[in-house]
Amino acid sequence: MNIFGRTKEQLAAALKEHDIPRFRADQIIRWMYRRGAVSFDVMDNLAKPLRAQLAEYFSIERPKVVSRLHSADGATLKLLYEFADGQTAETVLMRHPYGNSVCISTQAGCRMGCAFCASTLHGLQRNLTAGEIAAQVIGISDFLRTEGARVDTIVVMGSGEPLENYDNVIAALRLLHEEYTIGLGYRGVTLSTSGIVPGIERLAEEGIPISLSISLHAPTEELRSQIMPVNRMYPLADVLRAARMYAQRTKRRVTYEYILIRDLNDGVHEAEQLANLLKGQLASVNLIPINPVSERNLFRPDKAAIRRFQKILEERHITATLRREMGTDIQAACGQLRNRLMEAGL
Ligand code: SAH
Numbered sequence: 001m002n003i004f005g006r007t008k009e010q011l012a013a014a015l016k017e018h019d020i021p022r023f024r025a026d027q028i029i030r031w032m033y034r035r036g037a038v039s040f041d042v043m044d045n046l047a048k049p050l051r052a053q054l055a056e057y058f059s060i061e062r063p064k065v066v067s068r069l070h071s072a073d074g075a076t077l078k079l080l081y082e083f084a085d086g087q088t089a090e091t092v093l094m095r096h097p098y099g100n101s102v103c104i105s106t107q108a109g110c111r112m113g114c115a116f117c118a119s120t121l122h123g124l125q126r127n128l129t130a131g132e133i134a135a136q137v138i139g140i141s142d143f144l145r146t147e148g149a150r151v152d153t154i155v156v157m158g159s160g161e162p163l164e165n166y167d168n169v170i171a172a173l174r175l176l177h178e179e180y181t182i183g184l185g186y187r188g189v190t191l192s193t194s195g196i197v198p199g200i201e202r203l204a205e206e207g208i209p210i211s212l213s214i215s216l217h218a219p220t221e222e223l224r225s226q227i228m229p230v231n232r233m234y235p236l237a238d239v240l241r242a243a244r245m246y247a248q249r250t251k252r253r254v255t256y257e258y259i260l261i262r263d264l265n266d267g268v269h270e271a272e273q274l275a276n277l278l279k280g281q282l283a284s285v286n287l288i289p290i291n292p293v294s295e296r297n298l299f300r301p302d303k304a305a306i307r308r309f310q311k312i313l314e315e316r317h318i319t320a321t322l323r324r325e326m327g328t329d330i331q332a333a334c335g336q337l338r339n340r341l342m343e344a345g346l
Contacts, residue, residue, distance in 0.1 A: 005131020107160025
């Protein structure tokens, strides 16, 4: 039984079944989450027979890093993790001037079918477990600690739809919040969703003050349904209502992601429609010029069109930031690295 990803309480309960006293959980947890142990052998404050006993019942194996890519400027590191059953997922470390941010995946593959996204090209393989989600961050945290640095913020924006794997995602965030792991502040977490309305409503009641980001990408029902099939299940109007409720309930500003795609959603008309849609809300728009994915026929607008779109929003008092690009030279766009390796038969 792999116990990586358990809380201290859960571990203590598992130990109890084998008559191992509770204080051992403190020791093991420390090794597992703060000292990078991947086997019981190294736990030199436990007697040898106990280590052997533990190894008989449990493992603390972590996902393996099977590919590691550094961007030329050194600011971005992309990892491909492989889990025990051979499934893979990507994780990205972004070194910003204001701190280190980790972008995590929540599913192997994705079933949402968004037109612009590489993660969904091969469908959904499975949900990641809480341990597999947390391990992506803890692995990077261990590595940063060797430089005297730490993980400051997390964006749940990698492959997969986090609100379709709700329980495991929340369990992972709660685990990462514990002081015996990385003591992550919830205010440093941003979760991005394609708009799963019941999930947004549940998250509003969860009592953890994380920021919500909505993948909007179109200002009308018709266009959004064309780009994001999920809109047929949860229409734009309902998503916006849920997002407004989330902002009110948590007093956190909601951000809307809007990928700019040439001749599809980047026109003056769409910018005006978007401004009308968001008028008077505690909200801001994050404009993302599309990372073209070779399998899709979607292209990036030119600089003038991007600027024009942003200006229309600003003139209508909607805060609109342009996402800073990082790691395009290392396929840091969702799912691109994983696909390349899957297609190469790896
Ligand atoms: N399923 C969740 C989280 C993963 S996708 C969601 O839909 O929000 C998160 C974000 O990845 C998208 O909103 C978009 O900002 C970004 N993204 C995906 N594919 C992209 C592409 N080809 N170019 C630019 N951004 C992309």
